Amino acid sequence: MTPTRKRRLIVVSLVLVAVAIAAGLTALALQQNMTYLYSPSEVDAGHAPEGARFRLGGVVLEDSIARSTDSLKVDFVVTDRFHQMPVEYTGILPDLFREGQSIVATGAMQGDRFVATEVLAKHDETYMPKEVADAIDKAKDAHRVPGDTGG
């Protein structure tokens, strides 16, 4: 083997070994959970950190929004259709904030309430005119399909 070929062989085998090790480490990393947000069920199960700030994700429960008359304070309930979590927020809410909307709230637990310092609305990737959305909802009601409003 010529020196250049030998060198090339060494380089290629080193790269392959490195990629193999990296793939192993990546597989190991993927088994760990990287939590970006917690659902109410996870909070109920005690997975969320005590007293620390975290993100709560879920859907705003229907008929749960209570706006204060004299301030910007809003109370509502976030649900993942299994567990529910009362949320308290003071401030201006985004336009997309409404019942049945997926939201991401940042804040911390105070007792059994989640006090949010930021509420962001998450919209899904579906785009359609209002009539079509209504028709789909009607069809879902007719077939008694549990509404999947999560995004």
Added chain:
Amino acid sequence: MTAASTWSACAALVRRDLILVWRRRGDALNPVLFALMVIALFPLALGPEPEVLRRIAAGVVFVALLIAGLLALDTLFRSDYEDGSLEQLVLSPHPLSLLLACKIGVHWLTTALPLIIVAPLLGELLHLPAEVRWVLVGALLLATPLLSLIGAVCVALTVGMHRSGMLLALLVLPLYVPILIFGAGACNAAALALPHAAPLLWLAAALVVALVVAPLACAAALRISLS
């Protein structure tokens, strides 16, 4: 050219670089002093409340060390380029990537390792929670070699330029972003008592690949900018 002569060339290079650093050992402390001063600015700017400082401590230490390392990158090839020994290195019959790996290794030992050693102290200044301290050191041990390796490629691209400081930062910082996210992410997760192994494993995976690929890329970049 035999394998033995290549090893002795590497050893000679490492010895020479270490001697050069030892002759100017005062300069070697500069990154540490710089990081210390950056850290000292934060309580002055944000106020001394321990609660506030505790929350930002890990991230601030990470960013301070990252910038200190970025400023130190410039010295990697600067003097070698000026006295012409860099071109000798490129022309030598030994694999350039291996020689560059030695240079990067020495540079990491002399600039990044002191920073890692003082990192717990810097964290203490910002009331870093005790359980995060060793996660921070571990993340830095994985992240700083990555920073040096990736930075070396960019330094090699700008080596012939006269004023490369700002440009180097522009080239390097976007590539540093994922490392910062994972490294500081691990510390923040540890501070919230969340599982923090995943980001560290990602860093380790990236480091393994970079250890092999970055010296090769650095050699190619150096050949381009010295051609």
Added chain:
Amino acid sequence: MNILTLWFHKLGSPPTFYRIAGWLMPWCYGLALVTGVAGLYGGLVQAPADYQQGDAYRIIFIHVPSAWMGLFGYFFMAANAFVALVWRIKLSEVLAMASAPAGASFTFITLVTGSLWGKPMWGTWWTWDARLTSELVLLFLYLGVIGLYHAIEDRRQAARAAGFLALVGVVNVPIVHFSVNWWNTLHQGSTVRLFGPSSIVPSMLWPLLLMAIATHLWFFGTVLARTRTGLLEVDGGKDWVRRIVLADDAGPSAPAASERSHV
């Protein structure tokens, strides 16, 4: 095979490409304008309002095509840089550097329009979400490539160094694209899918696709324009460039003369 390589060599030679690009360029711009106007008519006038977002979603017709072009431009640049570095083809060097400003423009548009869309819909101008952050990093990568290219005196060496940087940064682009799938974040998933059904009704989809075609054509228009200039610059001393320069001199010389006096 032989004919193909011959044809490739012909196309790759700067004078031939200069001529072909000069012929193609107006077509790219013209067709981009036609499809763009049709797409905008479809998007702004014909398409119905969205069931959730009302009329604000109409930003999608420029935001999403621009985002695609930002990524596409980077891939185009990196692919050309790869060809340039491996086979040392002059045309590829010029093409790679010509696509950087166009890609950077589209990435900038993506960031600004996304911000203008995020404010009413999400409730924030900006969030440090994975996809937004990586789009910002993409813009920085573009700026780094452009900055490095302009910092080096020798044009060919500059193109090679900047192309190398573009290749180093290419790892970032898949992260941009797939981050939204890896991390569950605020940004919604991809609406238009190559495989499987797109979650958008046809009356909204066709203007979007028309706009995508228009931005592609526009991208190639500006890339060809910049490539022509770049070829003149790189081949400065060659005969074909001299002929073009002198021919241009013989034509409208008055504005050129005033240009020189300004400098």
Added chain:
Amino acid sequence: MSDFLAMGGYGGYVWGSYAVFFIVLAIDALAPRAQRRRVLSELRGRLLRRRPRPTQVP
């Protein structure tokens, strides 16, 4: 028409986005032209300096 311009209350955001889109792309299209003129005049200058042809110089 005013309904169209109002965009259901989102007019500022929508038209702002479109304005950014057109302005940036217009700059993107005009910049190569200016650059081309600059390069041509530069090359012409270099050419004339190196090989002065009295008949060609204006």
